[in-house]
Structures are given as structure tokens and as C-alpha cells.
Amino acid sequence: MSSTEKSYVPTHAEFVVNFAPGEYNSGLCTLKDFKAGEIMALVTGTTKNKKTYTSVQYGSGPEENFEFNSDLSYINHSCEPNVAVDISSNQPKWHLRALKNINAGEPLSFFYPSTEWDMTQPFGCTCGKPSCLGKIQGALHISKDDLLACQWINPHIMQLVNLRDARSANGQTQQ
Numbered sequence: 549m550s551s552t553e554k555s556y557v558p559t560h561a562e563f564v565v566n567f568a569p570g571e572y573n574s575g576l577c578t579l580k581d582f583k584a585g586e587i588m589a590l591v592t593g594t595t596k597n598k599k600t601y602t603s604v605q606y607g608s609g610p611e612e613n614f615e616f617n618s619d620l621s622y623i624n625h626s627c628e629p630n631v632a633v634d635i636s637s638n639q640p641k642w643h644l645r646a647l648k649n650i651n652a653g654e655p656l657s658f659f660y661p662s663t664e665w666d667m668t669q670p671f672g673c674t675c676g677k678p679s680c681l682g683k684i685q686g687a688l689h690i691s692k693d694d695l696l697a698c699q700w701i702n703p704h705i706m707q708l709v710n711l712r713d714a715r716s717a718n719g720q721t722q723q
């Protein structure tokens with residue numbers, strides 16, 4: 549990511565990046581309260597990109613990825629997230645939605661496999677939640693039951709899950 553703590557200019561008045569020493573230890577926090585179900589921000593200013601550790605997959609094709617180009621890139625993953633990245637509608641309606649009541653000062657998190665099928669940079673999750681899945685590498689590696697237990701999974705991911713499971717039931721290997 550291009551921003552450093554010294555040169556940091558927030559992109560969203562409601563959010564702030566909490567910079568932490570070390571690689572990938574920073575995250576985004578909210579400066580205001582949100583109620584469950586509330587739209588927290590529209591996702592604007594994105595650009596299409598190849599798959600990277602900051603990109604978000606918006607369709608079933610592996611080349612369908614965008615970059616937030618904003619502080620939203622600092623939202624970490626949690627296995628019990630407080631935010632949905634909802635890209636189920638057309639682009640102008642892409643948004644972040646509160647999955648629960650969120651208080652000012654809380655870190656924001658979304659469930660990365662809700663957008664990502666097969667991640668370019670898997671990692672060992674440190675969310676520490678009871679339902680933590682451990683290694684996070686995309687929905688390809690998660691059972692349909694585990695995904696259905698999540699509060700929000702985007703339709704392109706459920707489409708790929710159904711295809712994977714149908715192929716596997718027919719004895720075909722995953723591409």
C-alpha cells in the first residue's frame with residue numbers, strides 16, 4: 549500500500565487507519581457508531597486490477613478484481629466480521645454494510661472469502677474468534693456448510709461453490 553503513517557491522509561471521514569509496526573499489522577477503525585444493517589460507505593474510486601493481496605474479486609472470473617484505492621484496503625479479515633463488503637448489485641451500489649452494531653473505535657473486518665475464491669496471499673488468521681477457520685486462502689478451500697454459516701457471502705462466490713460441489717459430485721476435479 550502506498551500510504552505510510554507519516555504521509556497519511558484519510559480517505560473517509562468516518563474511518564481511520566491504525567498503523568502498527570511490522571508488515572500487514574495495520575487495520576482500519578471506525579470513528580463513528582453504526583447500527584446493524586446500516587450502509588457505512590459506498591465503494592467508489594475503484595480500478596480493475598490483477599489479483600493482489602489488496603484486491604477484491606467482484607465476479608466469478610479470476611481476472612475480475614478491483615482495488616479499493618482508499619483506506620478501505622486496510623480492512624482486515626475476521627472469521628466473525630462486523631462488516632459486509634456487498635458487491636452483489638451493479639457497481640454504483642457496491643457498499644460496506646454493518647453486520648452488527650459497531651461502536652466508534654472498533655476495528656473493522658470483513659470475511660475475505662465472501663469475495664475471494666482463491667487468494668494470492670493466504671495467511672494464518674489471528675482474529676481469535678471461536679469460529680476461526682485458521683488458514684484463510686479463499687472460499688475454494690471452505691465447505692459450503694461453513695460458508696452458509698457466515699452472515700454474508702457474495703453471489704459470485706456461492707455460484708462458484710455450487711459449481712465446485714456439482715463437479716465434485718460428478719467426480720470431476722476442480723479447475
Ligand SMILES: C[S@@+](CC[C@H](N)C(=O)[O-])C[C@H]1O[C@@H](n2cnc3c(N)ncnc32)[C@H](O)[C@@H]1O
Nearest residue numbers: 572573574601602621622624625671673674675
Ligand atoms: C488487504 S491487507 C489488510 C491490511 C493489512 N493488515 C496491512 O497492514 O496492510 C490483507 C493482509 O493483511 C493481513 N491480514 C488481514 N486480516 C488478517 C487476519 N485476520 N489475521 C492475520 N493477518 C491478517 C494479511 O497479511 C493479509 O494478506
